[in-house]
Amino acid sequence: MNSMEAQLAGLIEQPPADLERITVTEAGAGDLVATVDSRFGPLWVAWSRLGVTGLTPVFAVPTIDSFLEHHRRVSYEAPALPRSLESDITDALSSGTAGGLSLDLRGVSEFQQSVLESCSTIPIGQVRPYGWIAKSIDQPGATRAVGTALGKNPIPLLIPCHRVVKSDGSVGNYAFGPEMKRDLLIHEGAIAL
Amino acid sequence: MKPRDASDETEIKRTLVSDRDLGFTMLVRRYQPGIYSGARRLTRLHEDAEEVAQDTFLRAYRALDGYNDTRIRDLRLRGWLWTIALNLCRTRAARPRQEPSGTDLDRSTTDDSPIDAQAWNSRLSRLSSDQRAAVVLRHVADLPIRDIAEATGRPEGTVKADISRGLDKLREAMEREETL
Numbered sequence: 001m002n003s004m005e006a007q008l009a010g011l012i013e014q015p016p017a018d019l020e021r022i023t024v025t026e027a028g029a030g031d032l033v034a035t036v037d038s039r040f041g042p043l044w045v046a047w048s049r050l051g052v053t054g055l056t057p058v059f060a061v062p063t064i065d066s067f068l069e070h071h072r073r074v075s076y077e078a079p080a081l082p083r084s085l086e087s088d089i090t091d092a093l094s095s096g097t098a099g100g101l102s103l104d105l106r107g108v109s110e111f112q113q114s115v116l117e118s119c120s121t122i123p124i125g126q127v128r129p130y131g132w133i134a135k136s137i138d139q140p141g142a143t144r145a146v147g148t149a150l151g152k153n154p155i156p157l158l159i160p161c162h163r164v165v166k167s168d169g170s171v172g173n174y175a176f177g178p179e180m181k182r183d184l185l186i187h188e189g190a191i192a193l
Numbered sequence: 194m195k196p197r198d199a200s201d202e203t204e205i206k207r208t209l210v211s212d213r214d215l216g217f218t219m220l221v222r223r224y225q226p227g228i229y230s231g232a233r234r235l236t237r238l239h240e241d242a243e244e245v246a247q248d249t250f251l252r253a254y255r256a257l258d259g260y261n262d263t264r265i266r267d268l269r270l271r272g273w274l275w276t277i278a279l280n281l282c283r284t285r286a287a288r289p290r291q292e293p294s295g296t297d298l299d300r301s302t303t304d305d306s307p308i309d310a311q312a313w314n315s316r317l318s319r320l321s322s323d324q325r326a327a328v329v330l331r332h333v334a335d336l337p338i339r340d341i342a343e344a345t346g347r348p349e350g351t352v353k354a355d356i357s358r359g360l361d362k363l364r365e366a367m368e369r370e371e372t373l
Contacts, residue, residue: 004364008332010308015229015246020196023221023247027254029214030196068195074218075194107214 021076025049032078033067036089040180043157045081045089046071051102052089054154060176072107072154089158096124096188098158108154111142115149122163125189129167151175163190196222202270210262217257221250224271228278231334234317235282235326245285249278271336272343279326279344286322316366323347324359331356 024030028049035042035058044067046054054071061067068075081089092098098120105113118136122128133150134142150161156175162184166172171191174181185191196218200208205223209216229246236242253274257265317325326345330336342349 004360004367005332007308007313008328009335011234011310011313011333012226012230013233015226016243019229019243019246020218020221020225023225023250024196024218026247027217027251029217029254065195071194073194074196074215076196 024074025076030074030076031071033064033071033075034078034081036081036086038090038093038157045085046073046075047081047085048073048104048106050106051104052085052155052158053104053106055156055158057176092158096160101158103155103158105154109149111137111139111145112149112152115146116153116155116159116161119150119153119161119164120159122160124160127163127165127185127190130164130172131167133164147173157184163188198222205270206266206268209257209265213257217250217254220253220270220274224274225250227271227334228274231275231329232278232282234314234329234333235279236285237314241282241285245278245281248281249274252277252281269340269343271334272340275330275334275336275340275344276346282326283322312370316363319366320359320362321355324355324362327352327355328359328363332360 021030021032025032026049031046031048031053033044033046033054036045037043038057040057040059042058044054044056044058044061044064045052046067053073056067056070061070064077068077080086088099088101092101105116108116114137115133118133121136130143130146130150131140133146134140137146139145146164150164151173153159153161153175156162162174162181164172165185171178171181171185182191186193194215197215200219200223205216205219207216208219225246228249229242232242232245233239236245256277260268317329320328323345327341330341330344331338336344338349338352341352345352347355
C-alpha cells in the first residue's frame, strides 16, 4: 500500500497530446505546417494566427523534420491547411500577387522586413535590380545587404524575390537555383524564353 | 524550429527575455503537465482542466507583453502560473453545471495504476477550498511552500497549516473508508 503522499503524487496526469500545440499556436507563439500543391510540386507552408510565416518547396527540403529545423519559428505539423488559407495561397501563386493574403514577418530583422516589403511592390511581369530595392528603402549603398536579405526571404513566391535581378539584366542567384528563377520570370512574362 | 524539451527555470526565463515566443513554448512544455494535473484535481471535469491548462498560458503570454526584462528574470514561474491557474479554477468551480457524467472517466483509473483517482477526487472535495488547493499544489503538482504562498496569496505558515489539516482530513477519510 502506498503512503497517502505517494498516492497523491501518483495523481499526476499527462495532458492530451495536442494541448501544447493548441496552446502555443492559439497564443501566436508558434506555427502550424502543412503542404499545398503548386506547379513546382508540393510546398511546405507554415502559418501563425497572424498569417503565413514560411514557404519552401518540398523538393528543396524533402522532409517535415528538415523543414521544422529550417523554419525560424517553433512549428507543429498539421494534417492540412485550413481550406480558406489553401485557396488564398493557390490564388496568390497563380495570380502572382499576394493580394489580401496576410503574411507574418515577426522574427525577421527590421532591415529585411523593409527589403521584403519593397520587393512585394514589384508587379507581376516586371523585374527590378537589387539597387532599386536599396534606393527604395533609402539605403542606396546597401545593394549587397539587399541581396543577402532577399536570399533569406522566408516566404518566396508569395514575396516575389525572384523579380529582383542583376543590374546587367541577368537573373542572378535564387535560393532554389537560377533555373527556377528563370522559369518563374518566363512564366510571368517578365523575360523572353 | 522544433519545440525544445523541458528546461530549467533559469534557461526558460533567459529565453523569454531573448526570444519571447521560443521561451513561451519552453514554458508550456515544462509546466503545462503540472498545471493540468493540479487542475484535474481542482475542477470537476477533464474539459475544465484542459481549459484551465490552456487559458493559464494564454493569459501568461499576454501578461508577458507588459513585463520588462527585470520583471521576467524575477518571476518564480510556477508560483506565477499557479496564481493565474487558481483564479481560473475558482471561476470554473463557481459555474453552475451538471454533475460529471459516467463518461468523465479519470485517466488514472483506466491504466495499470493502483491509485483510485475518483476516490481521491471525492476525498479532496470534502476539504475547504484553501486546504484542497494547498494539498494539491504541494503533493500533486509538487510545488514548494514558497510558490504555493505566492499562488494562493496566503502566508507560508498558513499554507503549511492548510496542508497539515488537509492531510489529516484525508487520512481520517481513508480510515473511515477502511472501517466500512
